Amino acid sequence: MKDLVAAALAAAKERGQDVADVPLTAIATAAGVSRSTLLRRLGGSRGALDEAVRQAGVDPGGRRPVRERAVDAAARLVAERGLGGITLDAVADRAGCSLPSLHAVFEGRDGLLSAVFEAHGPLPDLEALAADPPEQLADTVRALYRLYAAALEHEPRIVPAVFADLFSRPDGPAARMMTAHLPRMVDGLGRLLLPHVEAGRLRPLPMPVLVQLLLGPVINHVLLRPVLEPALGAGLPSRDETIELFTEAYLRAVALP
Known part of the structure; x- marks a missing residue:
């Protein structure tokens, strides 16, 4: 044979x-x-x-490519078990492929998790927004809030799992994943915010501070919303109302006349 x-x-x-x-x-x-x-x-x-x-360690094909099947399988496992519970054996079993195929395509577990974040995280939408940004500062801020809220709520819930791992293990796989993708995120956010700084519409704060002031509220709100909704009920603003409130607050904090 x-x-x-x-x-x-x-x-x-x-x-x-x-x-x-x-x-x-x-x-x-x-x-x-x-x-x-x-x-x-x-x-x-x-x-x-x-x-x-x-x-022999090669996927014969005839099905979706190994990369697609493995990313989907790993995403479902992350949603079920968290990043710490993911092994290449479990992904290979769920995806119906061999371990050598996974190593050949992703070069290890970190490469696979990075591909999962690429597929289910905010990067593709962020880069699309940066390629065609809104003209007005308020529209840019509002679009960023919507983008990150959608990424946090996206099923399977990969981004919340990344934050959970970051908070519990600062040197874990999520930290390595974020480090790998950070240059692209900073570039996308910079293309959206820095022109407004240069035009005198935003205070010239350090870029990390501008981003943290922007994203901190929406990340905190969306992650806590499943807990807040049963407790507060009608007292909790809708997601769209919350985004408008955050947009107004951010502009009051950092926008210049």
Whole structure:
């Protein structure tokens, strides 16, 4: 079977396809046998070949790519167990792929968790907003509040799990994840806020202070809202009302006439 696996991998590489998408005729040609001989050696079905390829540490394909399946599986596990409860074995089992495939795609657990944050965190929306920012300062602040509130409420709840790990383990995987993504977050926020500083619309405070004054209230509110709603009921403003209040408060604190 090893020679057939090698032939299948060679044919897939040559055609730029997953093994599962390569016709048996092409695999037979690469193996130097006829199609009927190949089928006979496989017991009449290519399922045995796909399984042998999988056992060799390569996903034969024919399904969603390993990266997509692993990111989805890891995100569900993070929501269920937190970042600390994630192992590559558990992700491989949930995603239906091999450990070597995960290592090849993500280069370890931190790489996988970073991809999960990329897919379910605020970065894509932040960069899209920075690429086409609102003209008015108030609209920019309001859009940022909505963006981060949506990221915190997004299911599966990856961003709250990241904060939970940060608070409990300052040197844990969430800290490494945030360190890896921090330059992009700072760049996106800077492209949105610094033009208003340069135009004299925002006080020239250090960038970390501007960001903390902005995001601190919404992070605190959204994380605590599931606890506050049962206790306060109608006394708790809606999310949209809260965002308007935070926008007004931020502008009163840092905007210049």
